[in-house]
Amino acid sequence: MAAGASRRFGAADKRLASLPDGRRLLAATVASVADVFSALRVVLREGDDPNALGLAPDTPIIRAPHASEGLGASIGDAFAVLARDAELADVQVAAILLGDMPALRPATLDALQRESGRELILRPVQAGRPGHPVLFGRAFWPELAALGDSEGGEEGRDEGARSVIRAHRHHYVELLVDDPGIHLDIDQVTDVARLP
Numbered sequence: 001m002a003a004g005a006s007r008r009f010g011a012a013d014k015r016l017a018s019l020p021d022g023r024r025l026l027a028a029t030v031a032s033v034a035d036v037f038s039a040l041r042v043v044l045r046e047g048d049d050p051n052a053l054g055l056a057p058d059t060p061i062i063r064a065p066h067a068s069e070g071l072g073a074s075i076g077d078a079f080a081v082l083a084r085d086a087e088l089a090d091v092q093v094a095a096i097l098l099g100d101m102p103a104l105r106p107a108t109l110d111a112l113q114r115e116s117g118r119e120l121i122l123r124p125v126q127a128g129r130p131g132h133p134v135l136f137g138r139a140f141w142p143e144l145a146a147l148g149d150s151e152g153g154e155e156g157r158d159e160g161a162r163s164v165i166r167a168h169r170h171h172y173v174e175l176l177v178d179d180p181g182i183h184l185d186i187d188q189v190t191d192v193a194r195l196p
Helices: 025-034 071-084 106-115 138-146 162-167 189-194
Strands: 042-045 061-064 093-096 121-126 134-137 172-176
Touching (some): 071 138, 093 106, 121 162, 138 162
């Protein structure tokens, strides 16, 4: 997910923030995730230029026309496209991964992928705190797609996928991991300095 306005970051485009190693935030996150998840899609706003964001020319992009309405609306836009994508017809799980989390360990993503399933909502937990990404089995994709439906109300549009998690607590599983990167997203300019 990389379609947000990132207002807390200030006037600069957070996705282009320079990391301590010189890489750009979004491009670094996408590259690390692509090493583990083969069927990657990057969700961007309608007018975003993937090349200007440092993404490889062959990066699969999903446009989120309702991005200005919040994370839930962007998730809805994304899952409406994912559900119709013929290349993903056999995919049973999708990870909602934030584009500002370059410190996630590949081993964490591998473990989540191994433990996920069509009827599960799986979330990593470290030091007693849940983090990201959250993996949703295909059984929940229609509800996630409905988050972008203006007739579905504002609740899901403003709070991401939390309403879907609450509605399916009996399918929700937490996976203990030893990865502080599941909590390390970049919201403000000063957060960049916290990266390893």
